[in-house]
Amino acid sequence: MTELISIRESAKHVDEEVRMHVWMTDKRSSGKIVFLQLRDGTAFFQGVVRKNDVSEEVFEAAKGLR
Structure with missing residues (x-):
């Protein structure tokens, strides 16, 4: 199972x-490209989903998030 971290701790986990x-x-x-603005109470984070890097299903799911 992967480690659960806060956004504030994310700089310590690059490429993990x-x-x-x-x-x-x-x-x-x-x-x-889909840009997702995320928050967890410690900070904000921008997620980026690039169409060429994921399956069509994942890209469409990212576009459909609310």
């Missing part, structure tokens, strides 16, 4: 697979 309990505060899309 981790879990975060977050909620989405905003989302925007620019063609082949």
Whole structure:
């Protein structure tokens, strides 16, 4: 199981697979990229989903998040 961390701790875990309990505060899309604004109470985080890096199913799921 992957380690559960806060956004504040994320700089210590670059290139590692981790879990975060977050909620989405905003989302925007620019063609082949979806930007997810995430928060967990310690900080904000921007997630980026690039169409060329994930399956079509994952990309469509990211676009459909509310």
